[in-house]
Amino acid sequence: QVQLVESGGGSVQPGGSLRLSCAASGIISSANTMNWYRQGPGKQRELVATITRAGNTNYADSVKGRFTISRDIAKNTVYLQMDSLRFEDTAVYYCNARVVISNYWGQGTQVTVSS
Numbered sequence: 696q697v698q699l700v701e702s703g704g705g706s707v708q709p710g711g712s713l714r715l716s717c718a719a720s721g722i723i724s725s726a727n728t729m730n731w732y733r734q735g736p737g738k739q740r741e742l743v744a745t746i747t748r749a750g751n752t753n754y755a756d757s758v759k760g761r762f763t764i765s766r767d768i769a770k771n772t773v774y775l776q777m778d779s780l781r782f783e784d785t786a787v788y789y790c791n792a793r794v795v796i797s798n799y800w801g802q803g804t805q806v807t808v809s810s
Contacts, residue, residue, distance in 0.1 A: 697792065699719050699720070699801035700717070700754070701715060701789070702804060703804060705805075707780055707808055708810055711780050712779075714775070714776060715774065717729070717731075717801060722747050722792055723766055723768050724787075727748055729746050729764075730790070731744045732788070732789060733788045733789065734789070735785060735786040736786075738786070742755060746764045746765070746766055746773065751767075752764050761778050762778070763775070763776040763778075773786065773790060781808060782808050785807050786806060790803075
């Protein structure tokens with residue numbers, strides 16, 4: 696059974712950094728894409744970053760140049776390095792895996808940017 700478990704969330708001041716991790720129970724190498732989504736207060740869930748099976752990455756315009764998605768296949772883990780955090784980055788961050796026609800989600804981890 697596929698399980699995605701996020702960690703690394705917390706509270707940080709504007710301009711700070713956090714690194715989120717997603718432990719992905721052996722599916723990273725077979726997933727079409729591994730993704731990070733977020734859902735801020737009163738907002739719809741949005742795609743933040745993607746890494747494909749080939750290792751190509753893509754980012755939402757709002758995080759380009761500040762966030763970096765990466766993976767460690769040996770550790771079955773996907774990361775989201777978040778730098779220069781802003782108030783508007785406050786959200787629950789979710790790890791997502793797309794495997795053929797299936798879609799898997801983690802439980803989410805809270806990121807709060809406040810002074």
